[in-house]
Amino acid sequence: MQIQPFKIAISGALGKMGKNLIKELYTNHYKDISLSAAIVKKGNNLVKKDIGKAIGIGKIGISITDSIKSKENNFDLLIDFTNPNNTIKNLNFCALNNKKIVIGTTGFSEAHIKIIKTFSKSIGIVISPNYSIGINIILNLLKKTTPIIGEKFDIEIVDIHHREKKDAPSGTSIEIGKVISKSMNWNFHEKAIYSRNNRTEKRKNNEIGFSSIRAGDIVGEHKVIFANSGEQIEITHKATNRLPFSKGAIQAAQWLMLQKKTGLFNMSNVLNI
Ligand SMILES: NC(=O)C1=CN([C@@H]2O[C@H](COP(=O)(O)OP(=O)(O)OC[C@H]3O[C@@H](n4cnc5c(N)ncnc54)[C@H](OP(=O)(O)O)[C@@H]3O)[C@@H](O)[C@H]2O)C=CC1
Ligand SMILES: O=C(O)C1=N[C@H](C(=O)O)C[C@H](O)C1
Numbered sequence: 001m002q003i004q005p006f007k008i009a010i011s012g013a014l015g016k017m018g019k020n021l022i023k024e025l026y027t028n029h030y031k032d033i034s035l036s037a038a039i040v041k042k043g044n045n046l047v048k049k050d051i052g053k054a055i056g057i058g059k060i061g062i063s064i065t066d067s068i069k070s071k072e073n074n075f076d077l078l079i080d081f082t083n084p085n086n087t088i089k090n091l092n093f094c095a096l097n098n099k100k101i102v103i104g105t106t107g108f109s110e111a112h113i114k115i116i117k118t119f120s121k122s123i124g125i126v127i128s129p130n131y132s133i134g135i136n137i138i139l140n141l142l143k144k145t146t147p148i149i150g151e152k153f154d155i156e157i158v159d160i161h162h163r164e165k166k167d168a169p170s171g172t173s174i175e176i177g178k179v180i181s182k183s184m185n186w187n188f189h190e191k192a193i194y195s196r197n198n199r200t201e202k203r204k205n206n207e208i209g210f211s212s213i214r215a216g217d218i219v220g221e222h223k224v225i226f227a228n229s230g231e232q233i234e235i236t237h238k239a240t241n242r243l244p245f246s247k248g249a250i251q252a253a254q255w256l257m258l259q260k261k262t263g264l265f266n267m268s269n270v271l272n273i
Contacts, residue, residue: 003032003254003257003258004032004257005031005032005033005034006032006033006034006076006077006253006257007033007034007035007036007037007074007075007076007077008033008034008035008036008037008075008076008077008078008079008253009035009036009037009038009039009068009071009074009075009077009078009079010022010035010037010038010039010078010079010080010081011039011068011078011079011080011081011082011086011087011090012039012040012080012081012082012086012105013038013039013040013051013064014038014040014044014046014051014054014055014064015081015082016164016242017081017104017242017245017246017249018038018081019055020241020242020243020245020246021079021081021246021249021250022035022038022051022052022055022057023055023057023246024243024246024247024250025250026052026057026060027057030250030254032254032257033250033253033254035051035060035062036062036071036074036075037062037065037068037071037074037075038051038062038063038064038065039064039065039066039067039068039071040064040065040066041066041082041086042066042067043066044064044066046064047064047065047066048063048064048065049063049064050062050063050064051063051064068090068093069093072093072097075099076099076100076257077099077100077101077102077253077256077257078090078094078099078100078101078102079101079102079104079249079253080101080102080103080104080105081104081105081249082105083105083107083166084105084107084108084109084112086105087103087105087108087112088112088115088116091103091115091116091119091123091125092119094119094123095119095122095123098123099123100123100124100125100253100256100257100259101123101124101125101126102125102126102127102249102252102253102256103116103125103126103127103128104128104131104245104249106129106167106170106171106172107166107167107171108171116264117264120262120263120264121262122262123262124256124259124261124262124263124265125256125263125264125265126252126253126255126256126265126266126267126269126270127264127265127266128175128248128252128266128267129170129171129172129174129175130171130172130175130220130245130248130267131244131245131246131247131248131249131251131252131267132237132239132244132245132248133244133248133271134237134239134244135172135222135237136248136267136268136271136273137273138176138222138224138235138237139175139176139179139268140268140273141235142176142179142180142183142224142235143179143182143183146179146180146183146184147183147184149226149228149233150180150183150184150206151184151205151206152228153226153227153228153233154203154205154207154209154225154226154227154228155180155207155208155209155224155225155226156208156209156210156211156224156225156227157169157173157176157177157208157209157210157211157222157223157224157225158173158210158211158212158213158221158222158223158225159172159173159210159211159212159213159220159221159222160212160213160214160215160218160220160221160222160223161212161213161214161218161219161220161221162214162215162216162217162218162219163214163215163216163217165214168212168214169194169210169211169212170212170220170222172220172222173210173212173222174210176222176224177191177192177208177210180208180224181208184206186206186208188208191206191207191208192208192210193207193208193209193210194210196209219239219240219241219242220238220239221236221237221238221239222236222237223235223236223237224236248267248270251270252267252270255269255270256270
């Protein structure tokens with residue numbers, strides 16, 4: 001189906017993901033998409049400057065703003081890569097102003113997730129902790145393979161990210177754990193082990209262990225380990241730059257613009273897998 005041209009606003013425009021998204025939009029011409037707002041945190045000293053010049057791609061004619069309200073009549077869909085509290089504020093704005101939203105932010109609490117679900121009753125939302133095709137293929141694979149070995153193998157999930165990442169485990173790791181748990185009919189919150197500090201007992205069966213490494217400028221690696229006596233299966237995804245996330249988020253935006261219904265969607269819906 002043909003997508004009608006639409007305007008997007010990006011919240012977190014000067015962040016690692018925000019900059020990567022804007023560079024992607026201006027490197028690979030998306031004829032159906034125009035950037036109409038680059039939103040940053042209140043008080044940023046680059047407000048009113050041209051976003052293109054600020055991120056090193058030359059003037060593009062979009063001035064940086066720290067007020068989403070000032071752009072309320074100037075975009076159809078918001079892409080948000082910021083932080084949980086700000087994303088919730090942006091969701092409220094989008095619900096009040098009938099805007100669709102693609103959420104990339106991670107680190108949400110269960111309470112945040114409940115709020116996101118409530119907003120999805122009035123607007124269309126795509127949320128994914130990882131917009132790369134690779135991770136979403138792995139999630140699809142795990143739905144099929146985990147039930148075969150989940151009872152017999154110990155399951156551990158490792159994420160490795162850059163030193164600036166604030167949340168741990170990663171949103172992707174938690175999603176991997178939830179997919180595994182659901183495929184085994186387990187209660188995720190009962191099975192998730194986030195730390196083994198001060199434990200003086202052997203590992204139990206059917207735990208899902210999480211480990212996080214934070215170092216340097218590592219973009220994002222995830223490893224799912226299934227270990228039994230005598231053999232291990234390891235499924236690994238490595239992002240070597242942020243382009244897979246940007247391309248996936250843009251694809252999610254294009255898909256969401258075609259949806260007539262409100263609701264909460266993820267990359268499995270977008271990729272139809
Ligand atoms: N779903 C996915 O595929 C991916 C998800 N992520 C997630 O996206 C989020 C952002 O990641 P990343 O870009 O690396 O992080 P950054 O910290 O580089 O970028 C976040 C940006 O949001 C800005 N910000 C903070 N508060 C506001 C606000 N109120 N309004 C507008 N902007 C604001 C920050 O400004 P300031 O620096 O001044 O605070 C910063 O520029 C994280 O949660 C990360 O886990 C990351 C990559 C892929
Ligand atoms: O903070 C990051 O960089 C990333 N965060 C996401 C997550 O928390 O899973 C996705 C990706 O790994 C990069």
